[in-house]
Every structure is written in structure tokens, then in C-alpha cells.
Amino acid sequence: MNARPNSVDLSVQLGRLQLPNPILVASGTFGYAREMEHIVDLSRLGGVIPKTITREPRQGNSPWRTVETTGGLLNSIGLDNDGLDAFVEHHLPYLADMPCPLIVSVAGRTHDEFVSMVTILEKFSGIDAIELNVSCPNVSHGIDFASDAEMCGRLISDIRHACSFPILAKLTPNVTNISKIAEAAAAAGADAICVINTLLGMVVNWRMRRPMLGNGMGGLSGPAIKPVALRCVYQVAKAVDIPVVGIGGIASIDDAMEFFVAGATAVQIGTANYYDPTVSVKIVEALPDALQEVGAKKMQEVVGSLRLEGSLGDARDSSATMLADG
Numbered sequence: 020m021n022a023r024p025n026s027v028d029l030s031v032q033l034g035r036l037q038l039p040n041p042i043l044v045a046s047g048t049f050g051y052a053r054e055m056e057h058i059v060d061l062s063r064l065g066g067v068i069p070k071t072i073t074r075e076p077r078q079g080n081s082p083w084r085t086v087e088t089t090g091g092l093l094n095s096i097g098l099d100n101d102g103l104d105a106f107v108e109h110h111l112p113y114l115a116d117m118p119c120p121l122i123v124s125v126a127g128r129t130h131d132e133f134v135s136m137v138t139i140l141e142k143f144s145g146i147d148a149i150e151l152n153v154s155c156p157n158v159s160h161g162i163d164f165a166s167d168a169e170m171c172g173r174l175i176s177d178i179r180h181a182c183s184f185p186i187l188a189k190l191t192p193n194v195t196n197i198s199k200i201a202e203a204a205a206a207a208g209a210d211a212i213c214v215i216n217t218l219l220g221m222v223v224n225w226r227m228r229r230p231m232l233g234n235g236m237g238g239l240s241g242p243a244i245k246p247v248a249l250r251c252v253y254q255v256a257k258a259v260d261i262p263v264v265g266i267g268g269i270a271s272i273d274d275a276m277e278f279f280v281a282g283a284t285a286v287q288i289g290t291a292n293y294y295d296p297t298v299s300v301k302i303v304e305a306l307p308d309a310l311q312e313v314g315a316k317k318m319q320e321v322v323g324s325l326r327l328e329g330s331l332g333d334a335r336d337s338s339a340t341m342l343a344d345g
């Protein structure tokens with residue numbers, strides 16, 4: 020076994036937010052972290068993003084709320100949560116004390132509700148940043164703020180003025196031009212852009228002539244969406260000069276490295292937590308060797324290092340050709 024290279028610096032900076040390493044767990048896939056403390060060494064994570072909270076409690080959508088698809092998972096949870104007051108009372112004390120950064124995910128029904136939620140959260144200590152979930156496909160108002168560049172920019176600008184938290188804007192892939200939305204978010208003062216939330220999809224049972232999900236449609240996640248997520252990370256990283264956080268189908272060190280070279284400064288692990296809650300720590304542990312393999316001593320050396328001159332299919336050397344053929 021190789022000795023771990025200890026000269027590798029895994030820390031990353033997302034605007035005003037510093038993380039010990041770039042591997043985060045994604046909102047909605049890691050509960051409120053306490054559920055995981057006996058399985059996962061939370062001190063090894065770059066950060067935790069608990070389930071999105073809303074101002075008022077939400078029951079979520081009717082069942083079924085998840086269904087497996089080829090290489091993926093379709094969910095229509097519908098932001099089931101106990102609301103901001105219950106979060107502050109029951110979850111925040113534990114989360115604020117975690118041995119890793121805490122990024123609280125919020126979703127407001129309106130512009131003003133978003134702003135007021137962040138203002139309330141600012142009264143509490145232990146929150147390192149806010150992720151704005153402007154991209155949930157499973158609630159009626161869910162993606163409004165991330166499908167209209169002007170609305171998105173105005174929201175982020177007002178939140179930036181209303182609080183001192185670093186702001187991560189989590190965008191939806193369910194738009195024609197994600198770069199335009201990301202540009203508006205960056206111009207309005209977001210510290211980083213997170214891409215992607217789930218892709219709107221559908222599964223039907225043709226014999227019953229019914230959709231499988233109670234809500235009809237849902238959000239697709241898991242390995243099936245990785246190429247779409249990589250494309251979004253690449254496009255957004257080219258369009259803005261703030262850091263990008265990659266999300267979508269990441270389940271291994273190779274997946275994570277693909278996102279880093281495509282332009283992600285950090286990544287979030289989502290659906291993979293459902294079948295291996297320790298996967299994020301495994302990726303953190305594998306990261307120094309992966310960086311060393313390409314001769315990098317810190318994360319910044321690999322971020323956005325994708326070379327476009329010639330795809331692997333164009334490569335003339337035999338090993339690359341074998342890869343392309345295989």
C-alpha cells in the first residue's frame with residue numbers, strides 16, 4: 020500500500036467560505052447528520068448540507084416519493100421538513116457543534132420569505148454558509164428563482180445585503196441556458212454556484228396507465244445524470260469567475276476527479292449516500308493519492324485543468340486508443 024502523501028493540501032475556498040477539503044454531502048441525502056454519526060466520521064467531511072428547510076413545516080408530496088430508474092433514482096419528496104423554527108430548536112444545536120463546516124439549505128416560497136429566513140438564521144451561531152435551494156423541481160414554486168436570471172440576481176443581491184453569510188446558489192439543470200443564470204447569481208454576489216439539483220423526469224406503469232410517483236413527475240439523480248452535471252459544471256465554470264461546486268452522480272474518487280478537472284472547486288455527494296453513507300469519507304481518503312497521480316500538491320492545480328485540444332478518441336498513442344475502444 021502506498022504511504023499517504025502528507026504534503027497534499029486538500030483545503031479549498033468557496034468565496035468567503037473555507038473548507039478543510041472539497042468533499043461535501045448534498046442536501047436531502049444525509050438527513051440532519053446526527054443519524055449518520057455512528058456510521059460516518061463527520062470530522063473527515065469537507066462540510067454537511069442538511070435537508071432543505073422551509074419557513075413553515077411541509078408534509079411533502081404523496082407516495083410513492085422515490086422510484087429507482089436505470090442508473091438513477093427519481094424522487095418527489097417535495098421538501099418534507101418541520102420548518103425553520105423546529106430546525107433551529109431541534110437540529111441546529113447538534114449541527115452547529117459538528118466537527119466540520121455546516122451549510123444550511125433554505126427554500127422560501129417568495130423573495131421576501133427567502134430573505135426573512137436568512138435574516139432569522141443569522142441570529143444563531145455555528146452556521147458557516149447558506150445554500151439557496153432555488154432549484155427544487157418537486158414544489159410548485161421550486162425552480163422559479165433559478166429559471167429567471169433577473170429574479171435570481173435580485174434575490175441573491177437582497178440576501179447578500181441582508182446577511183453576512185457566504186452564499187451558495189444551487190441551480191437547476193432544467194433551463195435552456197444555465198450559464199446565464201449562473202452569471203446573474205455571480206454578479207449579484209454569490210460566493211459559489213452549486214450545480215446541479217435533480218433533472219425533472221417521469222416513470223410510468225403503462226399497464227396501470229399511471230405514473231409511478233404520487234406527484235406524477237420527480238427529480239432524477241444518481242449516476243444517470245453525471246454527464247449532464249459535468250456539462251453544467253464545465254459551462255458554468257467557463258461563464259463565471261467564482262467557484263463552482265459540482266453535484267450529480269458522484270460515487271467514487273474517479274467521479275470526483277472528473278468534476279474537479281471540469282471546473283469544480285468542490286463536490287457534493289448525494290444519492291450514493293443512500294447505499295453507502297461512508298462514500299464521502301472514502302473519497303476524501305483517496306484524494307491525496309489521486310492528486311499525487313497527476314503531480315498536484317493542492318486542489319487548485321487540478322480545478323479546471325481539462326484539456327480540450329483533442330479528445331481521447333483523437334489520441335494517437337496506443338494506451339489512449341485502447342481506452343477509447345474499450
Ligand SMILES: Cc1cc2nc3c(=O)[nH]c(=O)nc-3n(C[C@H](O)[C@H](O)[C@H](O)COP(=O)(O)O)c2cc1C
Binds near residue numbers: 287
Ligand atoms: C431523495 C432526495 C432528496 C433530495 N432533497 C433535496 C433537498 O432537500 N434540497 C436540495 O437542495 N437538494 C435535494 N436533493 C438533490 C441532491 O442534493 C442533489 O442535488 C441531486 O440528487 C444530484 O446529486 P446526486 O446525483 O449525487 O444525488 C435531493 C435528492 C434526493 C435523491
